[in-house]
Amino acid sequence: MDVAVVGSSNYDMYTYMSRFPAPGETITGKKFQDGFGGKGANQAVCASILGAKVGIVTRVGDDKFGREIRENYERHGVDVTHVKIVEGVTTGIANIWVDDSGENKIVLIPGANYKMTAADVVAAKTLISEAKLLVCQNEITLEATLEALRCAKQSHVSTLFNPSPMIDFPDEIFSLVDIWCLNQTELELLMKFQAEDMYDTPENIRRNCSSLLSKSSCNGILLTLGSKGAAVVTKDDVVMIPPAHIRKKEVVDTTGAGDSFLATVAVCLAKNKSFVDAATTACHTSGETVKYAGK
Template identity: 40%
Template sequence: MTEIIVVGACNIDQIVYTPRLPDAGETVLGTDYQIGFGGKGANQCVAASKLGANVALISKVGDDDNGKRYIQNLKRCGVDTSNVLITDASCTGVAPITVANDGSNNIVVFSGANMLLSREDIDSAAGIMKSAKILLCQLEIDKFTTLHSLKAAKNAGVTTLLNIAPAIEDLSDEFFINSDIICLNETEASALTGIEVVDATTAVSAANQLLSKGTSNCIITLGKDGSVAAQENGEVYIVHGDKVDAKDTTGAGDAFIGAFAYFFCKLGSSNYMEAMKRANTVAGISVTKKGTQSSYPMRTDLPEALFEGIVN
């Protein structure tokens, strides 16, 4: 039975490693190059699947070599690909990424086939929604398809989580009303609220402002400083980050969300903060390796204590 359903993007990552990120108009020589698998939707799927979740992805790739390779990668990672569709109307999405020595990055995404995922495609996959515990969405595909997905899951009694990434400043309140949980990073929270999010205190202020738009729970990730959450019942959770030697932060937010969804399903909604803590640990481990999905740990690579209280 599928526990987690993800509606989102598949992108081929083209990663260049450099001593530092270039300034505008500047050329910087790279020190290494990798091609990998990315896209927020697929990343979150793979992060959860590697922990042992039953996960299905609803997505669209191009009828090209990248699309075929991507579907094979998802299958290797244990993801249900029966609703990863193929189109000849556009290429598979790509994401050129620059990563500096300190682990920071900048990313440009060309969405390609991802933007062709339609509301009709979501309706065709409605059958798998009924068994799911949580639906994950982001904003790398057509936003109306995302909203349609959230509404469909909500109507099926499925918990909905929206990762507001990339940030859209004029995002309709409908997205918040149809999301039981929203998750975003400090940069995205700053853009949406006008509050400069630099620490846990300012993150809580931003989270409370976002709650007023109609969601029940707001999580803001703070990179190395951990994460915070605010809930409509007034509860606030602050999870401190683990000190790690970061090599590449690409996809760390997706590692957090995929892991959070896994622990949320396994531990139950009453263990919300515990799910955040464990997801924070998984995301912290992911940044100690280069790459995106390739950096996400398998359950067998993690301490058994992280899975205390979980029965598969």
């Protein structure tokens, strides 16, 4: 197993519009489409498409969405041994609005994702221990995420974590993550500070990342900078990664860009590529993702 993912599975419902409505306003949208989503699901499927052997630990509801999600994993070659149905709850649902600029607003109903327990993760410990890399995010219960990271540490499996959506984490998290992948907002929320410096030079980025580097036992930070690319930050160096060359008119939907970035990083690291090579490849992959709706 190259990559084990412990995370969310959602069914996504996209509404496309020229602009977002103001409070109390009704507007006419342009298009509706639905499909598969959730950070964990996106990362697992993307990693499999990129050639990695992938397994996922996730929960879905006892409904048509859950059954379709499982079938989608199977179509993409993702191991579904630990895709379990939770009776009496819905599958996770995401309502996603996308405007003409490609920006998005998302309302998430967690459903079965919030029913995953530490015991569920322990039951999947063999999958985690046999992987080269564990990927986690934050769309499931904290107890499940922490247990997954613990299992990986105990098995000497590297861990890659995106702390999104952001919550207050216990200090234990800082000893369990080998590689942080997060954006500027997530960094500041995680470390509870407001940056005085722009994220525009290696020196400023190092200064803004210093608290996470000092508090964490991590090997490095992959800081995503939106249209400006990314930065690879270690205790010894900061390397700026340029963005993919995407014209503004090519941007259709930015929703899955972060997930495709993380999945690409995971696949590259599982293949023993360097942080810099992984981030460079990931910038190009996520750049391609924004050209398409619902990717």
